[in-house]
Amino acid sequence: DVKVTQSSRYLVKRTGEKVFLECVQDMDHENMFWYRQDPGLGLRLIYFSYDVKMKEKGDIPEGYSVSREKKERFSLILESASTNQTSMYLCASRQGATNEKLFFGSGTQLSVL
Amino acid sequence: AQSVSQHNHHVILSEAASLELGCNYSYGGTVNLFWYVQYPGQHLQLLLKYFSGDPLVKGIKGFEAEFIKSKFSFNLRKPSVQWSDTAEYFCAVTPTDSWGKFQFGAGTQVVVTP
Numbered sequence: 502d503v504k505v506t507q508s509s510r511y512l513v514k515r516t517g518e519k520v521f522l523e524c525v526q527d528m529d530h531e532n533m534f535w536y537r538q539d540p541g542l543g544l545r546l547i548y549f550s551y552d553v554k555m556k557e558k559g560d561i562p563e564g565y566s567v568s569r570e571k572k573e574r575f576s577l578i579l580e581s582a583s584t585n586q587t588s589m590y591l592c593a594s595r596q597g598a599t600n601e602k603l604f605f606g607s608g609t610q611l612s613v614l
Numbered sequence: 615a616q617s618v619s620q621h622n623h624h625v626i627l628s629e630a631a632s633l634e635l636g637c638n639y640s641y642g643g644t645v646n647l648f649w650y651v652q653y654p655g656q657h658l659q660l661l662l663k664y665f666s667g668d669p670l671v672k673g674i675k676g677f678e679a680e681f682i683k684s685k686f687s688f689n690l691r692k693p694s695v696q697w698s699d700t701a702e703y704f705c706a707v708t709p710t711d712s713w714g715k716f717q718f719g720a721g722t723q724v725v726v727t728p
Contacts, residue, residue, distance in 0.1 A: 543704060543720035603716060605658040
């Protein structure tokens with residue numbers, strides 16, 4: 502079965518810190534996604550990547566950047582963490598077809614103090 | 615831009631009751647439609663999906679959904695719920711002509727009481 506691994510389950514950071522969230526998938530999937538999940542707002546797309554070194558902004562990219570140097574790894578970067586970035590962050594991957602389902606990681610609960 | 619709207623944020627019902635969760639989307643082109651479920655403490659997982667053919671699709675655990683193109687709707691149903699169906703349910707849409715825009719609704723928290 503596909504495995505999407507997020508490096509940390511819980512993370513606590515201070516305002517202004519640079520934060521890296523890592524995601525690795527083991528099924529050679531082309532597409533990878535970063536979402537944040539907040540109560541009452543569902544999942545909101547931050548960035549996605551449809552191939553190595555390819556990335557596109559989602560609906561809420563402000564304050565975030567991403568890196569995809571290798572096919573299996575998709576990193577989310579918070580350049581200067583702020584308290585309103587406290588959230589659950591979910592990584593997902595998919596084979597490169599629009600009717601394919603997403604496979605999700607277990608999430609990283611980030612708290613910015 | 616596309617959007618996905620789920621009608622209810624919270625639903626509470628008793629075991630054996632029927633469940634219907636509404637989902638509407640707005641997008642001018644052809645879409646693929648999904649329902650995902652998140653059980654407490656678990657990953658999001660796929661319940662069912664529609665991308666063509668019979669508009670009534672069946673998924674896991676007795677769930678089904680009907681795509682009504684004229685209403686831009688993809689409602690989820692289960693005739694008789696169990697306590698183990700307590701979870702958060704998300705409708706999701708992705709255009710067939712776009713790689714990335716896999717968009718989710720706000721979710722519906724379903725609580726099934728014994």
